[in-house]
Amino acid sequence: MSSTEVTTDASTRKNTVLKSHGRLPWYNESGVPLFDAFVIGIAGGSASGKTHVAHEIVRQLAAIPSVVIMSQDSFYKWNDPEQIALAFANEKDFDHPDSLDLELFANCLRDLKRNRQTNIPVYSFSKHQRLDETQYLYGAAIVIVEGILVLHDPELRSLYDLKVFVHCDSDLMLARRIRRDVAERGRDVNGVIDQYLRFVKPSFDNFVQPSSRYADIILPPKDNSQGISLVTEYIRRKLSERSANLREKMALTDRMLSHVSTPSDIKDSMSDAAQRIGVILxxxxxxxxxxxxxxxxxxxxxxxxxxxxxxxxxxxxxxxxxxxxxxxxxxxxxxxxxxxxxxxxxxxxxxxxxxxxxxxxxxxxxxxxxxxxxxxxxxxxxxxxxxxxxxxxxxxxxxxxxxxxxxxxxxxxxxxxxxxxxxxxxxxxxx
The missing domain is CATH 3.40.50.2020 (Rossmann fold)
Structure with a gap:
């Protein structure tokens, strides 16, 4: 299994992760889409362990081809110089729904769900700005979306096949956030705590926690291996129901051509085949x-x-x-x-x-x-x-x-x- 990850700087490591050992066909032999990708939304408070749950699902789905993890953090809006200055002063609210480009978020997710190409934006927390580069993604059997507000928006919720909420104690989330922001985003402890009290906690109370009522399953922050196993088994069962089973149809096409023996036979046989599969000899x-x-x-x-x-x-x-x-x-x-x-x-x-x-x-x-x-x-x-x-x-x-x-x-x-x-x-x- 190979992996591709956005690594522009240390702060963008979780934005978009692609893991795959091959993509199953999502079109039939006539070019008609077989099924949409299976989309999972994982929400929870900041530093509640959403990314860990997403990566653990990928690890347990090692035998499933084509798994994409898409982070909400990629979809912060462009910031003007004034907003960037506020961000460096820890005075900008990044936890409010208005800070996200939810329309672009839904469009990119809809493309992936429909097995289309898309370009995921890349956001740098160390620069507090969306970068010019994008991450190109094309086709996936499973798309995992993680972020604090992924269950808040109705349009996003309509795209999920399974909705998960990771519940975590507020003190534990604050401790994890301090460790992460200091180590990965270049911030000081006082700034992290001030931002948490001014923006993060109110957003959690007003938007994040209320969205848990839309979840199909709620996972604890620790000892959640059994819950994750249930999620992965459910995904495997759903993917099995969507199996393409194209091998027999492809073999039929091969048999249609395999009996050809002479150039004249080729022309006659291919003329008949052209009516079905569009072959020009x-x-x-x-x-x-x-x-x-x-x-x-x-x-x-x-x-x-x-x-x-x-x-x-x-x-x-x-x-x-x-x-x-x-x-x-x-x-x-x-x-x-x-x-x-x-x-x-x-x-x-x-x-x-x-x-x-x-x-x-x-x-x-x-x-x-x-x-x-x-x-x-x-x-x-x-x-x-x-x-x-x-x-x-x-x-x-x-x-x-x-x-x-x-x-x-x-x-x-x-x-x-x-x-x-x-x-x-x-x-x-x-x-």
């Missing part, structure tokens, strides 16, 4: 058949094999390019004549390679589209269920940024060469 010209013959020849030397793989990939990408949107365009030639032709109106075009599958097609893509941005995905089967798991993603900027992704076109590269059988598949999808 590369024209089986003499040139293409000649490349197939060379690649299948066991006496083919390495240099020739690489050359003709690149040639085939170029032909395939050129065919895929014809599926891109074009429109009429008039230009003036070098001799002053007007020529009516075609040009693409795509704002952003990029490629994404399926690692260990689409590498042979990258060179062809770069030959057809000069300087195209190429990202990557790594998909591997789960050892126990054989269901596909997304293990890694490195997506181009035009896909990562929501406002650009809506109009972006992505060429997904994948290939399969099987010398033991009589068919060969090279896949290039425009999406």
């Amino acid at each position: 590369l024209d089986q010209t003499a040139q293409v058949k000649g490349i197939y013959t060379t690649l299948r020849d066991r006496t083919c030397v390495k240099e020739d094999f690489i050359f003709y793989c690149d040639r085939l990939s170029t032909l395939l990408v050129e065919r895929a390019a014809t599926e891109l949107p074009f429109h009429r365009n008039e230009v003036t030639t070098a001799v002053g004549e007007t020529y009516t032709g075609q040009t693409t109106n795509i704002k952003d075009l990029c490629g994404v390679t399926i690692i260990r599958w689409g590498g042979p097609l990258e060179r062809g893509l770069q030959r057809v589209f000069n300087d195209i941005a190429i990202g990557s995905l790594l998909i591997q089967p789960d050892p126990s269920t054989s269901e596909p798991l997304l293990m890694h993603y490195q997506l181009p900027t035009c896909v990562r940024e929501r406002h650009r992704a809506r109009d972006a076109w992505v060429i997904v590269l994948g290939s399969q060469v099987n010398h033991s059988s009589s068919h060969m598949l090279y896949n290039c999808m425009c999406a």
